[in-house]
Amino acid sequence: xxxxxxxRAIRAVCIGFLCLASPAWMHAQTQPGAGRVCPDPxxxxxxxxxxxxxxxxxxxxxxxxxxxxxxxxxxxxxxxRAETETKLKASCEEGEAKxxxxxxVKSFGDGHLDIEWPNPPAKVRGAAAETQSPCRSLSYETPxxxxxxxxxxxxxxxxxxxxxxxxxxxxxxxxxxxxxxGVIRIPVFGERWFPDACEQAFxxxxxxxxxxxxxxxxxxxxxxxxxxxxxxMKRTAELQSAGASAIVVDIxxxxxxxxxxxxxxxxxxxxxxxxxxxxxxKHEHWTKELQQRLSQVxxxxxxxxxxxxxxxxxxxxxxxxxxxxxxxxDRSSVWTGGKLTCSLVVSGVLYSSGVLPYAAPxxxxxxxxxxxxxxxxxxxxxxxxxxxxxxVVVDSHTWSSxxxxxxxxxxxxxxxxxxxxxxxxxxxxxxxxxxxxLKNSRAQVKMPDCVHFRRDGSNANAGVTPDVLVxxxxxxxxxxxxxxxxxxxxxxxTAEPKEAGCKAxx
Numbered sequence: 001x002x003x004x005x006x007x008r009a010i011r012a013v014c015i016g017f018l019c020l021a022s023p024a025w026m027h028a029q030t031q032p033g034a035g036r037v038c039p040d041p042x043x044x045x046x047x048x049x050x051x052x053x054x055x056x057x058x059x060x061x062x063x064x065x066x067x068x069x070x071x072x073x074x075x076x077x078x079x080x081r082a083e084t085e086t087k088l089k090a091s092c093e094e095g096e097a098k099x100x101x102x103x104x105v106k107s108f109g110d111g112h113l114d115i116e117w118p119n120p121p122a123k124v125r126g127a128a129a130e131t132q133s134p135c136r137s138l139s140y141e142t143p144x145x146x147x148x149x150x151x152x153x154x155x156x157x158x159x160x161x162x163x164x165x166x167x168x169x170x171x172x173x174x175x176x177x178x179x180x181x182g183v184i185r186i187p188v189f190g191e192r193w194f195p196d197a198c199e200q201a202f203x204x205x206x207x208x209x210x211x212x213x214x215x216x217x218x219x220x221x222x223x224x225x226x227x228x229x230x231x232x233m234k235r236t237a238e239l240q241s242a243g244a245s246a247i248v249v250d251i252x253x254x255x256x257x258x259x260x261x262x263x264x265x266x267x268x269x270x271x272x273x274x275x276x277x278x279x280x281x282k283h284e285h286w287t288k289e290l291q292q293r294l295s296q297v298x299x300x301x302x303x304x305x306x307x308x309x310x311x312x313x314x315x316x317x318x319x320x321x322x323x324x325x326x327x328x329x330d331r332s333s334v335w336t337g338g339k340l341t342c343s344l345v346v347s348g349v350l351y352s353s354g355v356l357p358y359a360a361p362x363x364x365x366x367x368x369x370x371x372x373x374x375x376x377x378x379x380x381x382x383x384x385x386x387x388x389x390x391x392v393v394v395d396s397h398t399w400s401s402x403x404x405x406x407x408x409x410x411x412x413x414x415x416x417x418x419x420x421x422x423x424x425x426x427x428x429x430x431x432x433x434x435x436x437x438l439k440n441s442r443a444q445v446k447m448p449d450c451v452h453f454r455r456d457g458s459n460a461n462a463g464v465t466p467d468v469l470v471x472x473x474x475x476x477x478x479x480x481x482x483x484x485x486x487x488x489x490x491x492x493x494t495a496e497p498k499e500a501g502c503k504a505x506x
Contacts, residue, residue: 038092047440111425135198145187146253182239190257256400263381279451426460
């Protein structure tokens with residue numbers, strides 16, 4: 001009969017003991033559904049939940065690869081949403097909330113979908129900034145470029161000197177007494193990583209003030225790219241003079257870059273390269289972009305430029321693209337029902353290269369809209385069937401425009417790709433993309449607004465599967481990586497040569 005009172009007494013003593021032993025306990029809070037106690041009672045996860053809600057609204061409205069996530073990756077988005085909300089509600093501090101959002105973004109496996117947290121304000125550099133070189137003031141910087149395959153580990157390799165070996169290291173790899181391969185390393189496909197080249201282009205253009213408008217910046221960027229392309233071709237010629245009968249381009253650990261990849265890939269290819277269809281999203285960002293392209297074509301038509309038929313067909317195609325970009329598609333129900341009721345991606349109208357899938361170098365030279373018709377014409381390059389056979393080396397850290405370099409050659413049967421499956425970052429951002437800043441954390445979310453489709457219709461986000469898989473391991477030393485690749489190259493080079501372009505015309 002007295003046992004209940006005794007139990008109450010014991011509980012009272014225990015509670016008192018805990019209070020005396022851990023005074024902070026009284027200030028802790030338990031997160032709903034978390035099953036644990038947070039030491040900081042001041043942390044409120046609600047702003048982070050609000051940011052997450054904004055994020056999925058933004059992704060519904062303009063994430064180009066949301067459909068790929070559902071239809072190809074078979075992602076269960078309602079479940080992912082619920083799991084992320086649970087993690088956010090259980091967060092005890094800012095770091096955990098950030099991790100929940102980062103995990104959500106990472107689950108899409110898209111190299112171009114990223115979340116960046118705000119950095120502290122940069123320190124004012126004062127008068128030193130006034131003496132900065134013109135190109136560095138335009139954000140051309142010299143980063144630590146990623147190294148590629150260390151061929152110097154192999155006794156069969158000899159470095160070849162020449163112009164700008166610090167930008168594009170190269171050498172000769174001996175296969176046998178009769179065959180040598182010229183190896184050239186391209187660490188990145190972006191002009192802004194080569195400020196010295198920019199300075200030279202700045203002088204060549206006779207510019208005097210770095211504070212130029214966007215048109216001036218574009219002109220400088222293209223001139224820098226042209227200079228870099230010329231150096232690459234010079235390096236290739238030097239390798240051939242040293243006895244190379246084929247060229248190996250190493251783009252392992254190449255993070256991508258810019259449209260400069262367009263002239264480079266065409267300069268290496270032994271055959272003309274044709275683009276596959278490309279996708280853009282139904283969004284005002286693209287409506288504006290397409291209208292600007294259309295205005296250039298219409299300007300050439302009004303000026304009586306030729307070829308008139310090509311321009312008229314381009315105008316009609318762009319008008320159709322503008323109309324399609326204005327269509328509405330609400331994909332928000334995918335986060336609750338898991339199904340898409342419409343497609344936000346417009347495909348089959350344009351190409352990554354513009355209105356046309358191919359045009360010979362020098363075409364449309366007098367047109368203002370030449371870059372609209374065929375984007376590679378923003379740069380200078382040449383084509384030649386006399387170019388040597390091409391081999392391209394990729395790995396899981398080959399991304400973005402570096403992947404484009406590989407898959408465009410592969411889709412056209414213009415090169416043999418060796419290595420491992422690439423990272424998987426298809427199309428990126430047009431004119432900087434669509435700004436997305438989360439209202440509470442001020443995090444910036446970058447998401448692609450276009451889609452690269454391969455020749456077989458697949459999404460380039462799946463990465464590039466090499467023609468020849470090299471059995472690399474994460475435990476391999478630099479020597480083993482080079483040695484395994486060398487064996488694969490020897491096998492590929494000594495095998496029955498395939499006719500260039502056979503895949504593209506099958």
